Amino acid sequence: MLRTIFWVVVIAALAAFSAANWVPVEVRIWEGLLLETRLPALVIGAFALGLVPMWFLYRATRWRLTRRITTLETSLNTRAAPSLSSTNLEAAQVQPPRNETL
Structure with a gap:
């Protein structure tokens, strides 16, 4: 339940941010290479670059x-199983008291 609430809040905040900041930005990758993109795409890409590797690490762990x-x-079950053999079970059963009259 908390995880769902968290993701709904994150998506709502991202939608509000995207609506308020829908402007083109230039990102200089190298000296002669410019990337023109919208600011929300840049933020979502940065978020994904941080989230996806950590999510894969979490799932693998x-x-x-x-x-x-x-x-x-x-291994615990196979080691404990031989101790419950039939001879041990017969010895562990409670014998009813005998009525001995002298």
Whole structure:
């Protein structure tokens, strides 16, 4: 819910910024190379250049940690499974008390 609210606020702010600043700007890339674009396109491009690599890093880290957790859980389950053999289960069962009369 909070993530959705955050992205709605970011998109609304970007739309308001774009409407107020729809002016052409010149960006000098090299000495003889000029790029004429609108200011909102420049801001969105800069935002994407910062967001996309960090998002890929986040997703890759999350994928790697999920695989690691799955591997550790699997190894824990295979190590714990032999201790629950049938002989241990029979010994662990509670025996009803015997009525011994002398």
